[in-house]
Amino acid sequence: GNSVTQMEGPVTLSEEAFLTINCTYTATGYPSLFWYVQYPGEGLQLLLKATKADDKGSNKGFEATYRKETTSFHLEKGSVQVSDSAVYFCALSFYNNNDMRFGAGTRLTVKP
Amino acid sequence: DAGITQSPRHKVTETGTPVTLRCHQTENHRYMYWYRQDPGHGLRLIHYSYGVKDTDKGEVSDGYSVSRSKTEDFLLTLESATSSQTSVYFCASRDRDPYGYTFGSGTRLTVV
Numbered sequence: 001g002n003s004v005t006q007m008e009g010p011v012t013l014s015e016e017a018f019l020t021i022n023c024t025y026t027a028t029g030y031p032s033l034f035w036y037v038q039y040p041g042e043g044l045q046l047l048l049k050a051t052k053a054d055d056k057g058s059n060k061g062f063e064a065t066y067r068k069e070t071t072s073f074h075l076e077k078g079s080v081q082v083s084d085s086a087v088y089f090c091a092l093s094f095y096n097n098n099d100m101r102f103g104a105g106t107r108l109t110v111k112p
Numbered sequence: 113d114a115g116i117t118q119s120p121r122h123k124v125t126e127t128g129t130p131v132t133l134r135c136h137q138t139e140n141h142r143y144m145y146w147y148r149q150d151p152g153h154g155l156r157l158i159h160y161s162y163g164v165k166d167t168d169k170g171e172v173s174d175g176y177s178v179s180r181s182k183t184e185d186f187l188l189t190l191e192s193a194t195s196s197q198t199s200v201y202f203c204a205s206r207d208r209d210p211y212g213y214t215f216g217s218g219t220r221l222t223v224v
Contacts, residue, residue: 004154006154032211041217042217043116043204043214043215043216043217043218044155044202044204044213044215046211046212046213049211051211089154089155093211095210096210098143098145098157098160098162098168099157099170099171100157100213102154102155102156103154104151104152104153104154105154
């Protein structure tokens with residue numbers, strides 16, 4: 001079946017450090033890929049997405065590139081801030097399919 | 113404010129009792145979803161609705177039922193709560209954009 005695997009956390013970084021959170025997927029066909037962010041006490045918010053191979057999604061300094069050859073969609077940010085502390089979820093979905101699949105989530109803590 | 117509201121935000125109930133969680137959206141979205149969030153599993157789809165009185169099962173539907181009598185309301189019922197249903201429950205909605213999910217802030221349910 002379709003599934004997403006994320007690197008386990010928690011991840012703790014100092015402010016201005018480089019961030020990578022790994023995400024790989026298993027799917028029949030070519031899904032769209034997403035990163036969602038969840039701040040404490042809140043629901044998930046879409047951070048970025050990519051709908052086809054080699055697309056790069058970007059938002060708020062975060063980037064991820066859809067790599068079909070490695071079935072990956074790793075999240076990166078060049079310089080993290082304390083305000084980036086949150087749980088990050090990788091997800092996949094097919095167009096007009098009502099079953100979005102999420103990874104287990106990676107908790108990021110950024111220290112001043 | 114527009115968006116999704118879930119009620120209650122927190123609930124503690126006893127094993128064997130019925131529980132109903134409510135999701136209310138003001139976006140006039142056609143599609144609505146119920147997910148549960150558990151450590152190590154991310155979000156998993158319980159049930160979804162693609163219109164008034166139109167619902168279907170998700171990945172983890174056993175022990176849950178749903179109803180949608182109005183566009184804006186989507187109810188999740190645990191007919192007889194069990195400890196394995198202790199979780200955080202999220203509602204989401206979307207309109208025609210297959211990737212434009214809006215999430216509520218969640219309901220933390222504890223079954224003792």
